[in-house]
Amino acid sequence: MGRQILHRLLISLPALLGVLFLCFCLMQVVPADPAAIIAGPDAKAETIAAIRLELGLDRPIIVQFAEYIWRVAHFDLGRSIISNKMVIEEIASTMGPTLELMIAGLMMAIPTGMALGTIAAVKRGTWIDRAIMAVAVAGVSMPIFFIGLILIQYVGYKWALLPFLGRAGPVWDGGLPNLILPAFTLGSVLIGPIARLTRTAVLEVLGADYVRTARAKGLRERIVIVHHALRNALIPVVTLIGLQAAFLLGGAVVTETMFSWPGVGRLAVGAIISSDFPTAQGAIMILAMAFLMINLLVDVLYVYLDPRVARQ
Amino acid sequence: MNMQAPLALDAATEASVAPDQIALPGRASIARRLMRDKAAALAAVFLSAVALAAIFAPFVAPYDPYYTDLSKAMQAPSAAHWFGTDTAGRDVLSRVIYGARNTLTIGLIGVIVGGLLGGFLGILAAYFKKLDGWIMRIVDIMLAFPAILLGLAVAAIAGAGLTAVIIAVVVATIPDVARVARGAAIGVMGQEFMEAGRAVGVSDTVLIWRYLTLNCISTIFVFLTLRFGQIILIGSALSFLGLGAQPPTAELGMMASQGRDFLFISEHIAIIPSLVIFLIVLAANILGDAFRDVLDPRLQQ
Numbered sequence: 162m163g164r165q166i167l168h169r170l171l172i173s174l175p176a177l178l179g180v181l182f183l184c185f186c187l188m189q190v191v192p193a194d195p196a197a198i199i200a201g202p203d204a205k206a207e208t209i210a211a212i213r214l215e216l217g218l219d220r221p222i223i224v225q226f227a228e229y230i231w232r233v234a235h236f237d238l239g240r241s242i243i244s245n246k247m248v249i250e251e252i253a254s255t256m257g258p259t260l261e262l263m264i265a266g267l268m269m270a271i272p273t274g275m276a277l278g279t280i281a282a283v284k285r286g287t288w289i290d291r292a293i294m295a296v297a298v299a300g301v302s303m304p305i306f307f308i309g310l311i312l313i314q315y316v317g318y319k320w321a322l323l324p325f326l327g328r329a330g331p332v333w334d335g336g337l338p339n340l341i342l343p344a345f346t347l348g349s350v351l352i353g354p355i356a357r358l359t360r361t362a363v364l365e366v367l368g369a370d371y372v373r374t375a376r377a378k379g380l381r382e383r384i385v386i387v388h389h390a391l392r393n394a395l396i397p398v399v400t401l402i403g404l405q406a407a408f409l410l411g412g413a414v415v416t417e418t419m420f421s422w423p424g425v426g427r428l429a430v431g432a433i434i435s436s437d438f439p440t441a442q443g444a445i446m447i448l449a450m451a452f453l454m455i456n457l458l459v460d461v462l463y464v465y466l467d468p469r470v471a472r473q
Numbered sequence: 474m475n476m477q478a479p480l481a482l483d484a485a486t487e488a489s490v491a492p493d494q495i496a497l498p499g500r501a502s503i504a505r506r507l508m509r510d511k512a513a514a515l516a517a518v519f520l521s522a523v524a525l526a527a528i529f530a531p532f533v534a535p536y537d538p539y540y541t542d543l544s545k546a547m548q549a550p551s552a553a554h555w556f557g558t559d560t561a562g563r564d565v566l567s568r569v570i571y572g573a574r575n576t577l578t579i580g581l582i583g584v585i586v587g588g589l590l591g592g593f594l595g596i597l598a599a600y601f602k603k604l605d606g607w608i609m610r611i612v613d614i615m616l617a618f619p620a621i622l623l624g625l626a627v628a629a630i631a632g633a634g635l636t637a638v639i640i641a642v643v644v645a646t647i648p649d650v651a652r653v654a655r656g657a658a659i660g661v662m663g664q665e666f667m668e669a670g671r672a673v674g675v676s677d678t679v680l681i682w683r684y685l686t687l688n689c690i691s692t693i694f695v696f697l698t699l700r701f702g703q704i705i706l707i708g709s710a711l712s713f714l715g716l717g718a719q720p721p722t723a724e725l726g727m728m729a730s731q732g733r734d735f736l737f738i739s740e741h742i743a744i745i746p747s748l749v750i751f752l753i754v755l756a757a758n759i760l761g762d763a764f765r766d767v768l769d770p771r772l773q774q
Contacts, residue, residue: 162573175613175614176613176617177617179617180614180617181767183626185624187626187629187630199669219530298755298759298762299751299755301702301758302702302706302751302754302757303751304706304709304710304713304726304754305706305710306709306710306713306726306730307729307748307750310729310733310736310743312746314736314737314740318736318737341745361765407620408619409620410619410621410622411619411620411621411622411707412712414621414625415621415710415713415714419733421550429625430625430714430715430716432629433625433629433633433635433716434687434715434716438629441625441629442629445626445629448622448625449617449618452617452622455615
């Protein structure tokens with residue numbers, strides 16, 4: 162299992178380099194000259210040239226890229242043009258809330274999706290099955306901001322049940338009410354796919370020999386389904402979450418923006434709109450790395466859940 | 474992990490229905506089988522209606538989508554303005570029709586350009602073993618950038634706008650299509666007619682186009698129809714974030730975003746464009762599922 166994980170780590174190295182290179186390019190193709198931006202609008206040509214030299218902008222691209230990696234490895238992502246704070250500090254303060262939102266979203270989506278999928282599988286062919294599957298298709302087709310808008314308008318504003326603006330601190334310190342609506346919005350994108358896949362997986366498992374054996378032993382149907390069927394259905398669901406990590410991340414960007422949630426996604430969008438290139442670049446890089454990490458984590462989890470994978 | 478069991482069952486029951494249905498489905502028969510699925514038929518009718526309205530927007534839209542009249546701002550839906558008016562007094566129905574035009578264009582360009590490039594890469598990778606490793610490595614790196622991040626990156630470089638969204642959805646579509654196309658093409662490569670073609674001296678170009686591509690096309694097509702809705706969702710999310718179409722251009726995601734600021738005063742401005750996006754994507758997904766069942770039952774997820 163250790164070797165498997167190591168192998169997986171090695172495979173993700175080129176992707177990591179690719180992400181770094183693209184983020185590096187991001188800086189290169191930005192229309193404005195970074196030296197001119199730093200020097201300000203009234204700077205003389207020689208000032209700009211001096212800054213250019215100081216930033217190393219006159220050296221070959223490959224050297225600049227190597228230096229860029231060096232700086233990233235030392236957590237030096239430059240300074241924000243707008244706030245003049247170190248970009249890494251800005252990102253560090255937003256990572257917690259984003260992680261919190263994603264975990265809360267998953268904690269909402271996985272049990273709900275799996276429960277719906279299992280019920281649909283057990284009640285296969287009935288109106289309950291059809292209703293659940295219709296909801297799942299609708300959920301997959303829903304723009305995430307539509308769900309957010311409706312929750313904000315009704316649950317948040319009209320019925321005033323839950324707060325919908327900003328974060329009120331950590332969950333254990335009175336932050337829970339503020340987390341519920343964003344987490345529900347983010348989780349809603351995943352319920353549909355999880356429900357669909359769980360249904361397929363459970364249906365398949367229900368026909369397996371060991372389920373028949375379990376039933377033949379006289380185990381209660383509940384135990385057969387929860388312990389035998391659902392546990393094995395978990396494997397494809399974990400894979401799916403890896404595949405859906407892109408939605409989770411994209412959803413987090415939209416959700417954070419809608420609910421003024423102080424996360425990395427909101428930071429990135431704000432930075433792009435205000436042309437704060439260093440911050441935008443740093444935030445995009447962190448998000449891309451987070452995406453790689455999620456996929457890595459899913460693969461490791463996969464090995465744990467299905468030991469057969471490790472032996473291959 | 475074998476998730477095809479239930480589908481294989483469906484295929485078996487279908488095959489035993491009538492002998493004339495075992496024959497390869499012609500175009501007419503595909504349409505007929507699609508129409509038998511009521512939800513798919515409804516989705517097809519809805520999508521065609523939206524597409525027609527979008528194409529003929531200048532003739533269909535009751536008002537000029539850019540004509541502002543502040544005295545009529547934020548009116549609720551009425552007989553004169555079916556979908557009400559927005560914050561600048563513009564007719565929301567007319568803007569939705571023009572907005573659907575932009576939104577559908579983003580989806581179509583994403584599917585067509587991304588599908589062509591991705592399909593080309595995937596088929597090349599399957600046909601030329603030497604290229605396979607390289608192409609798939611590039612594809613893996615591209616997959617490390619989810620669509621929304623690509624959108625953010627492109628918008629950071631090129632500035633927010635429709636172009637940024639289109640580039641993002643095209644680039645995001647390429648790696649997925651490349652993978653599906655490669656998978657399908659590798660299956661075809663193992664078929665005897667490929668070997669036979671090569672044995673009688675058919676050139677690479679002809680083998681790739683006539684033998685390989687034509688046999689992968691239905692799989693790629695089904696994947697792209699399923700992908701269309703997702704592209705629209707991504708595009709409208711980017712516009713919603715303010716990185717896509719810029720005001721006053723009518724685009725559904727951007728309209729929802731503008732309406733968001735006045736949600737508590739008059740909710741229809743944000744809700745109606747969002748609802749239209751939802752219905753378009755829902756119809757596209759239902760139709761995509763139906764296409765899959767008819768054309769390529771093996772392609773699932």
